[in-house]
Amino acid sequence: MKLENIITLRYLKNIRNNNEISGSSLIVIIVIAVSIIFFIASVSIMNGYIYNIMRIQLEIDSYHVEIPAYTSFGDSAQLLEKIMNNKRLSNMIRYAGLFREDKVLLTANGRTTGILKFRAIPGDAFLMDRGLNKSLTLLDGVKSVSLNEIMISRRTADKLAVNVDDHVYITAMASDRGAHIILRRLKVAGIFTTGYAELDELLAYISNSTGDSLFDDETPYSIMIKLENFNDAGNFAILYSIPKVITKQFYSDYISGLINKNDKDYLFARYMINPADNSEYILKNGLKINELKKLYTFFSNLGLLNPLDRVITWKDKNEATLSALHFEKNVIAFIVILVVIVATLNILSTIYITAYEKRQDIAILKSMGLSPARVNAVFLLNGIYLSLIGIIAGVFSGLLIMMWLNEILQFFALIINIFLWIIHRIETFFIETDKFSKFEFFSRDFYLDKIYTEISYIEILFISFITLVFSIIASLIPAIRAGKIKPIEVIKNG
Amino acid sequence: MKNRIIYFINKLRFWLFVSLKRQKGKKNLIFISLFSGITGGLAVLVVVLGIMNGLQENHISRRIEIGSYHIVVKKQKFKSFDLEEAQNLKEKIYGRFREIQAVIPFSDREVIIRSNKSFLDELQILKLRAVDPDEIKKDSKFLEYFELTRGDLSLKDSSIILGNEMYNSIFSDIGDQIYITPDISLSSFKLQGVPFYIADSFKTGSYDYDRYWGFISIYALKNLSGRIDIDGLGIKLHNINDSSKIAFRLKKFLGKDYEIETAWEMNRGYFMALRLEKTMIIVLFSLIFLIVAANTYGALKLKILEKKTDISILKALGASSRDIEIIYSVESVIAGFLGSLCGLALGILISYNINNIFTFIETIVNGFLSLLAFALQGLFRGITFGKFIIYDKSIYYQSGFPVKIYFPETVITCLLITGMTVLSSFIPVKRTGRLKPVEVLKNKS
Numbered sequence: 001m002k003l004e005n006i007i008t009l010r011y012l013k014n015i016r017n018n019n020e021i022s023g024s025s026l027i028v029i030i031v032i033a034v035s036i037i038f039f040i041a042s043v044s045i046m047n048g049y050i051y052n053i054m055r056i057q058l059e060i061d062s063y064h065v066e067i068p069a070y071t072s073f074g075d076s077a078q079l080l081e082k083i084m085n086n087k088r089l090s091n092m093i094r095y096a097g098l099f100r101e102d103k104v105l106l107t108a109n110g111r112t113t114g115i116l117k118f119r120a121i122p123g124d125a126f127l128m129d130r131g132l133n134k135s136l137t138l139l140d141g142v143k144s145v146s147l148n149e150i151m152i153s154r155r156t157a158d159k160l161a162v163n164v165d166d167h168v169y170i171t172a173m174a175s176d177r178g179a180h181i182i183l184r185r186l187k188v189a190g191i192f193t194t195g196y197a198e199l200d201e202l203l204a205y206i207s208n209s210t211g212d213s214l215f216d217d218e219t220p221y222s223i224m225i226k227l228e229n230f231n232d233a234g235n236f237a238i239l240y241s242i243p244k245v246i247t248k249q250f251y252s253d254y255i256s257g258l259i260n261k262n263d264k265d266y267l268f269a270r271y272m273i274n275p276a277d278n279s280e281y282i283l284k285n286g287l288k289i290n291e292l293k294k295l296y297t298f299f300s301n302l303g304l305l306n307p308l309d310r311v312i313t314w315k316d317k318n319e320a321t322l323s324a325l326h327f328e329k330n331v332i333a334f335i336v337i338l339v340v341i342v343a344t345l346n347i348l349s350t351i352y353i354t355a356y357e358k359r360q361d362i363a364i365l366k367s368m369g370l371s372p373a374r375v376n377a378v379f380l381l382n383g384i385y386l387s388l389i390g391i392i393a394g395v396f397s398g399l400l401i402m403m404w405l406n407e408i409l410q411f412f413a414l415i416i417n418i419f420l421w422i423i424h425r426i427e428t429f430f431i432e433t434d435k436f437s438k439f440e441f442f443s444r445d446f447y448l449d450k451i452y453t454e455i456s457y458i459e460i461l462f463i464s465f466i467t468l469v470f471s472i473i474a475s476l477i478p479a480i481r482a483g484k485i486k487p488i489e490v491i492k493n494g
Numbered sequence: 495m496k497n498r499i500i501y502f503i504n505k506l507r508f509w510l511f512v513s514l515k516r517q518k519g520k521k522n523l524i525f526i527s528l529f530s531g532i533t534g535g536l537a538v539l540v541v542v543l544g545i546m547n548g549l550q551e552n553h554i555s556r557r558i559e560i561g562s563y564h565i566v567v568k569k570q571k572f573k574s575f576d577l578e579e580a581q582n583l584k585e586k587i588y589g590r591f592r593e594i595q596a597v598i599p600f601s602d603r604e605v606i607i608r609s610n611k612s613f614l615d616e617l618q619i620l621k622l623r624a625v626d627p628d629e630i631k632k633d634s635k636f637l638e639y640f641e642l643t644r645g646d647l648s649l650k651d652s653s654i655i656l657g658n659e660m661y662n663s664i665f666s667d668i669g670d671q672i673y674i675t676p677d678i679s680l681s682s683f684k685l686q687g688v689p690f691y692i693a694d695s696f697k698t699g700s701y702d703y704d705r706y707w708g709f710i711s712i713y714a715l716k717n718l719s720g721r722i723d724i725d726g727l728g729i730k731l732h733n734i735n736d737s738s739k740i741a742f743r744l745k746k747f748l749g750k751d752y753e754i755e756t757a758w759e760m761n762r763g764y765f766m767a768l769r770l771e772k773t774m775i776i777v778l779f780s781l782i783f784l785i786v787a788a789n790t791y792g793a794l795k796l797k798i799l800e801k802k803t804d805i806s807i808l809k810a811l812g813a814s815s816r817d818i819e820i821i822y823s824v825e826s827v828i829a830g831f832l833g834s835l836c837g838l839a840l841g842i843l844i845s846y847n848i849n850n851i852f853t854f855i856e857t858i859v860n861g862f863l864s865l866l867a868f869a870l871q872g873l874f875r876g877i878t879f880g881k882f883i884i885y886d887k888s889i890y891y892q893s894g895f896p897v898k899i900y901f902p903e904t905v906i907t908c909l910l911i912t913g914m915t916v917l918s919s920f921i922p923v924k925r926t927g928r929l930k931p932v933e934v935l936k937n938k939s
Contacts, residue, residue, distance in 0.1 A: 020799060024792050031788045038781060103617040105606055107678050110572075114604040114619035171675050173606050173617055179673035179687030335778065342531075343785045349792030356799055440766075 032390025040398035048452035120211025141190035372483035383475025531786035532833030540841025548896035563728030649711035653693035787918035826919035
């Protein structure tokens, strides 16, 4: 392999001496690099978008886990205490609190806007819940809600033309027959943004104490839970809803008849304890999450889980959005992978050209005893080196571009704007035109506040691998043909 | 003159003879790769653009025809009209412009509604638009997109029409009572929600309107706010393309007291965002063609390298550099144009049958999967595969792909792409001019 390597490296070093080879090699490298940059850009931008939308959704909108309650403050508080007393559950929890949500109208300066997620949260939520605190950017005022104060988003504030310390009116509707109207005047304590324009429009916060004076008892309190690790939400749901105690009566009435004896005895022997008084089964301590999962599927297959014990995880809530976004990402990635594959096929003609130009060298090498297989290896290596150069160039410049993406786009937007402004100035000499409006790559009204990128190294590795495989396939055909050169003919005829 | 024509025909015969002669015997790599590249790429581009236009058009048309009118006349500084002012202005505009189909006094509110159903306790927020019930019937485009369940668009003083998504989500029936929050103002001070009766439900096909909008009569505002304030006059034209012209004339006609905006001006941000998405897609696809062009370049270069001797002989026999250029680029030009024609035709064919094609593929894949599951029953008991769905209707609001192909846009894109690809084949051909026949023939390299 050493000899082939030396020959290939020599070809690559002397590439400049031959116009034909250098031209097409350069094009191959550029084309591969550009398509890889493109792949990295599109995948990272989509990933960043998905990741940040989800981050905002699960920190601000849906929490990690929500336990919808159907009852009053007292009952919900009791339930929360029960959860916090359960060691296994409370170990996973970083923050938990009671909140409720309603829909209200805000009015100020003669303008009215609807708030779909008008939330009453604990007064200390911003202090205690680090995730919420981090995701919610304060633009003006303070990040806390005390009695008769409200926090609204920048968009809502702009719509109502209010500022910090101004007052807004709240109109809510009670649930009695005839729909009693509730009207209250609140002071704007702070103005925030989540970074996601669509969510900003929906949100406003008041404290639970304000909420108590505003809503009647019929708007129920739910429990919001933030976990140490949001990926544990599914496990939390399993732990929460698995029945801890099963009475003997329940066992004989429902479970024993439903499944065959072996499975049942096995499951119960492993996961449940039958204490001395023999009246009930109790969940074993220290069960691993996998074992609990088995038990959970067992119970849910039998339909024995209490629907009121269900929790809503952020995955349940955002499933539709998440799968739609993933679908879009996959479509884009698929198109770009096709582009990358077509780009690697460029290697085919380049190796052909190299082999054609070097046919005299090959003839000499072969006549000196180099086997056809080793000649093949030379050109295969040539293809691999070319694609490696392209891959490395593409990955590095792709990563660099991703690092400065927002700045680069701003720069281009600036250039375009200067250009447009000049055109606009020239236009105004001749005709009456509207005011100059700035060009923006991504309108803030419809996307996130800037372009987030999330580089996934696995995907970069994957595309590099694909490129390499296809470049090997592409260089195989010309490499084999190069091995078939007949030395005597080439040396005789040139 | 005659001689020149004969000369030209002879030349043409020479070009075609030599260039076509080359294609016999060996596989024609360049022709196949260029042709298939352009055909495939263009077909996909046409389909994607068609779907994208269709989806965008769906939103844009509803936004203009239902949400924002063609032109809106408002008073300066958010002041509102009273009923008499609005009527006078309406008559004035009708009297002056013949291009106008309808002038609709309207007023927008955001309100909370609550269903009267005892088991349902939920509040909903609604964008309530009060419109003149007589004028709205003149608006043909509005009526086209506004599908009513019962088909009766006569708004009475306490009746409301809800979008069908909202209608379903509050489990209502026609004739049900709902409560609406009144305005906060002294003249309308009320402690109770104002009862309205659901007269009908509508479907526009755009989720935003179907879920969050409701329509009442402008006279019903008296119940909500104590008096009738009109935000503005929405003007619908017979032909929407006239809107900027008419808006300009309206500005002159009405003077500076009024603010006049066209649909485009009102939705500038939204339309710009849509346009940007389309531009992104076109750029993404241009990359494919750039790479097809690079492939053509490489292949043609290789070909010329291999035919160096042939070219030298032709040159030695008296063919000019231009002859050689034409001979070697004829096939890529033919491939380019044939490819773009086929791609265009294929793309249009696919886009107009996209729903059928998707159903077809889904049926085949699902059939195959169920067969596979059946075959594997012996190995894995109870094995099933999930259903394969290309376009999940439960996630997206539209039940199918509305496809719209804009002819000029498509043709311009096609021409640009074909031009780019064909041009790339000229670069290696141009080099043949530098070839020195004597040297090549002497050294054979």
